[in-house]
Amino acid sequence: MTPVISCEHLTHYYGKRKIYEDLNFEVSPGRIVGLLGKNGTGKTTTINILMGYLKPRSGVCRIFGEEVQHVTPATRQRIALLLEGHVQYSYMSIEQIERFYSAFYPKWNRDAYYGLMEKLKVAPGQKISRMSNGQRSQVALGLILAQNADLLVLDDFSLGLDPGYRRLFCEYLRDYAKAEGKTVFLTSHIIQDLEKLVDEVIIMDYGNILVQKEAAALMGEYPGMTLEDIFIELTGKY
Amino acid sequence: MKKIGKIFIGLSLALLVLWLVPWVYRIVTLESYSTPFTLYSCVVHDFTSLDRSDARNFRFIDRKGNVYGDEVQPLFYHSILASKGAFPDSLEGIPVTEEMVEHNSVILSAEPKEFNVKKAPVYLLMESVPVRLELHDPEDAFVVRKNGLAVYRMADNTLLEEKTGRFNAALSAEGFRFPANLVAGKPSHHKEYDEGYLLTDAEGKLFHLKQVDGEPVVRHFPAADSLDLRQILITEFTNRATLGYLVDRDNRLHMLRPDGTVIPTEVRYDPAREDLLVVGDLFYYTVKTSDADGEHFFALRSDDFSLVDRMDRPYDFEEEVNLCKYVFPCRLSFTSSDDGWVKPRFSDFSWIGLVVDLLVAVFIIAWRWRRKNTNN
Amino acid sequence: MNRMILYKEWLKTRWFLLAAFLVLAAGTFYMGLSLSKTVQFNGADKLWEVLVSKETVLLETLKYLPLAVGGLLAVVQFFPETARKRLKLTLHLPYPQGRMMAMMYGYGLAALTILFLLQATVLTVSLRHYFVTELVVRIMVTAAVWYLAGYAAYIWVAAVCLEPTWRMRVVVIVLLAALVRLLFLSGVPESYNGILPWLVLYVLCGQVLIFHSVARFKEGLQD
Numbered sequence: 001m002t003p004v005i006s007c008e009h010l011t012h013y014y015g016k017r018k019i020y021e022d023l024n025f026e027v028s029p030g031r032i033v034g035l036l037g038k039n040g041t042g043k044t045t046t047i048n049i050l051m052g053y054l055k056p057r058s059g060v061c062r063i064f065g066e067e068v069q070h071v072t073p074a075t076r077q078r079i080a081l082l083l084e085g086h087v088q089y090s091y092m093s094i095e096q097i098e099r100f101y102s103a104f105y106p107k108w109n110r111d112a113y114y115g116l117m118e119k120l121k122v123a124p125g126q127k128i129s130r131m132s133n134g135q136r137s138q139v140a141l142g143l144i145l146a147q148n149a150d151l152l153v154l155d156d157f158s159l160g161l162d163p164g165y166r167r168l169f170c171e172y173l174r175d176y177a178k179a180e181g182k183t184v185f186l187t188s189h190i191i192q193d194l195e196k197l198v199d200e201v202i203i204m205d206y207g208n209i210l211v212q213k214e215a216a217a218l219m220g221e222y223p224g225m226t227l228e229d230i231f232i233e234l235t236g237k238y
Numbered sequence: 239m240k241k242i243g244k245i246f247i248g249l250s251l252a253l254l255v256l257w258l259v260p261w262v263y264r265i266v267t268l269e270s271y272s273t274p275f276t277l278y279s280c281v282v283h284d285f286t287s288l289d290r291s292d293a294r295n296f297r298f299i300d301r302k303g304n305v306y307g308d309e310v311q312p313l314f315y316h317s318i319l320a321s322k323g324a325f326p327d328s329l330e331g332i333p334v335t336e337e338m339v340e341h342n343s344v345i346l347s348a349e350p351k352e353f354n355v356k357k358a359p360v361y362l363l364m365e366s367v368p369v370r371l372e373l374h375d376p377e378d379a380f381v382v383r384k385n386g387l388a389v390y391r392m393a394d395n396t397l398l399e400e401k402t403g404r405f406n407a408a409l410s411a412e413g414f415r416f417p418a419n420l421v422a423g424k425p426s427h428h429k430e431y432d433e434g435y436l437l438t439d440a441e442g443k444l445f446h447l448k449q450v451d452g453e454p455v456v457r458h459f460p461a462a463d464s465l466d467l468r469q470i471l472i473t474e475f476t477n478r479a480t481l482g483y484l485v486d487r488d489n490r491l492h493m494l495r496p497d498g499t500v501i502p503t504e505v506r507y508d509p510a511r512e513d514l515l516v517v518g519d520l521f522y523y524t525v526k527t528s529d530a531d532g533e534h535f536f537a538l539r540s541d542d543f544s545l546v547d548r549m550d551r552p553y554d555f556e557e558e559v560n561l562c563k564y565v566f567p568c569r570l571s572f573t574s575s576d577d578g579w580v581k582p583r584f585s586d587f588s589w590i591g592l593v594v595d596l597l598v599a600v601f602i603i604a605w606r607w608r609r610k611n612t613n614n
Numbered sequence: 615m616n617r618m619i620l621y622k623e624w625l626k627t628r629w630f631l632l633a634a635f636l637v638l639a640a641g642t643f644y645m646g647l648s649l650s651k652t653v654q655f656n657g658a659d660k661l662w663e664v665l666v667s668k669e670t671v672l673l674e675t676l677k678y679l680p681l682a683v684g685g686l687l688a689v690v691q692f693f694p695e696t697a698r699k700r701l702k703l704t705l706h707l708p709y710p711q712g713r714m715m716a717m718m719y720g721y722g723l724a725a726l727t728i729l730f731l732l733q734a735t736v737l738t739v740s741l742r743h744y745f746v747t748e749l750v751v752r753i754m755v756t757a758a759v760w761y762l763a764g765y766a767a768y769i770w771v772a773a774v775c776l777e778p779t780w781r782m783r784v785v786v787i788v789l790l791a792a793l794v795r796l797l798f799l800s801g802v803p804e805s806y807n808g809i810l811p812w813l814v815l816y817v818l819c820g821q822v823l824i825f826h827s828v829a830r831f832k833e834g835l836q837d
Contacts, residue, residue, distance in 0.1 A: 048834055049834075051702065051706060052705075052832060053699075053702055053705070053831070053832055053834055054833065054834030055832075055833040055834060069832075073707075073708040073709050073710055074708065075708075076706060076707070076708040077708035079706070081702070081703070081706045083698075083699070083700075083702055083703065085698065087698045087699070087700055087702075087703065088700075088703070089622065089694075089700065089703065090694075091625060091626060091694060092622075092625060096625060099618070099621075100618050100621060100622055103615050103617070103618040104615055104618070104707050104708050104709065105708070239712075239822060239825040239826060239829055240825075240826055240829035240830065240833075242822050242825075242826070243822045243823055243825060243826020243827075243829065244826070246819060246820070246822050246823065246826070247785060247786070247789065247823070247826070250789050250792075251785070251789070254788070254789065254792045257792070258792065355802060355804075355805070356752075356803070356804035356805070356807055358665065358666055358748055358749055358752045358803075359748055360662070360665075360666050360746060360748055360749055361666070362662070362663060362666060362667075375659065375660075375663070376659065376663075377659060379662055379666070379746075381746055381748055388746075390746055392657075392658055392659035392662040393657055393658050393659055394658070395658065395742075395743065395744055395745060395746060425663075425666075425667075426667075572796060572799055572809075573799060573800055578669075578800065578802035578805045579805055579807075579808060579809075580796075580799055580800045580805045580806050580808075580809055581808050581809045582809070
């Protein structure tokens, strides 16, 4: 089966500081894969490389078989992206942003978006900039669900969210991904959220990948430990 | 596109450096330089220059090094001499009075920037013979168009069709072929009288146009037909010795008398490049032309404008060491004191600067290539 | 999709465009009022005399307005794109990225054109009331450089906003400062007649700076 995401011999430096060298990983279709690592290990760097916002020092990444620096608009239509901090066009309102995005995605699912928006209890004309972090995350979630993309890429989706919103986000995401057979590639700094969400984990350390395994298999190797405990065990205490 | 952007930025920065760095250098190192005021003297029959080394005393020095006081220029300093009771009764064998001196004093100056600009083809039309003798502000203006002049009343921007017809008919009657080419005049009431305009037609013929009692008065000057004029300066001096100065394509200066005679002179003057200063008196005209290299003086007789003497004075300042020549292949500027155009001007070409810049470019390219290979 | 791209730009800029329109209108109205008062007290012939004999085109009060409008429009339009790296959202949209950027700044150029054309038209009509065609042409040809400065400020400031590193922003700002200096170097009427087409070409070529900034953003360059 052709992987949805593949990275080969990925090497990147910021100046003289090595982020990683000769990194290799794949994400198969229909999987929810979590990329874990301490601060500065290259999680957002990896997302940026995959989305074409960072040119690696060397190595090749592909999404749906296309090199990430030259992904076609038709392929981008199949990828839903959530930026760190749920960054959106905050000068738009809920209605305006739905109207804007729906024009770009032929498979746009309006009900998925407004289903979530009903829970927000905000005025339709309210600007996103005037919403709380949690409300903004729901708007962002609604937008990526409505796109009906084949691949969802989420960079630190839990940043700034309280436990209630984080749980809502994870539940919605998992249900949606499994029901629709979507592939999800995400990062988060709150490991405990990922335990019930991801199928597979990739744990990064400074410079390389420590583990890439089925989440269930990994937890099986460390009985009685949570994923967070395992992460700390593998990466070492601060 | 990134590469094109880099090239665009690189070229722009290069032009910027060529423009601004030499400009700053010149501002910082600029020293003032002036030349002494020089006139032809009817007393000693030589050019005498004002020596300013002694601030308390007025000293003139001729070409032989003889030193004089202001009595060597009695006509230029007649008021001062008269106040000291030192003004002579006669000069050049002719009795002279202050009234004669004042009546025959002329001064005219022109600089290239007056001609090297885009002028609007709109000319104010003064009444040359006002009812109360005093010139007043013009009420009408004429516009030079392809098929003729158009006269407008300025107060309400109205085309005066009937007046336009009269002016065009008067010009056509004298043989004027539209459109007008050169137009020279000084429409200001800060003068003693108004002579309207001197203008050339499409065939280069010279005409005189003025408004008298609201009617056009036009004269053709056949004597100037063969001159192929490139510039005209209207004079309007008190003594009415000339109507204007004409410059032909060979840069020869001609004097146009009010009766239409054209007197060629030995003066060569390029209005596009040289400053002109004419200081005339009862006996002689001192004509000075100056450009970037120096000054050229011509002494002409006032009665027939024949050449009496001439003198050239190159600038004698030492050219300062121009460090920019060792760094830049040339200098870029956009303006000039000689014209009103903004356009790129490359000057001060330097082979040393070019070689230095090429070597620096090669060094930078090699260093970046080496750094790129080291990183890989 | 094209409509929505323009809709997004409209949402960002509508209030600014209204404010810019009002400022330009106020400036134009003030100019008109000044002219009419001068005509009332001194006569139009005095103004003709000034136009013919002095190095002025009477509109000097308005000369920096287009520059300010252009620069500020670029900030209003492009700063929201780059704050918190929001440009990533725009570049991720399933639409050719080059065309996306071209549409975005094309919108800005079109908005400026409409504003400048409106002002120029009102000025031309007002001036034509007092002055002959040749003088009005002289004034408006002289003013053309001021409008060009507005376009230059828009393009260059857009490139500054989109540029990810401060070092290159400073370089582009220096180039803009030099270009603006050049565009306002001479106050002699019609002094730019010969060089104007080349300046227009250079300013339009400056659009490569926008793509240059975006390309550098996509490479992940940062301070």
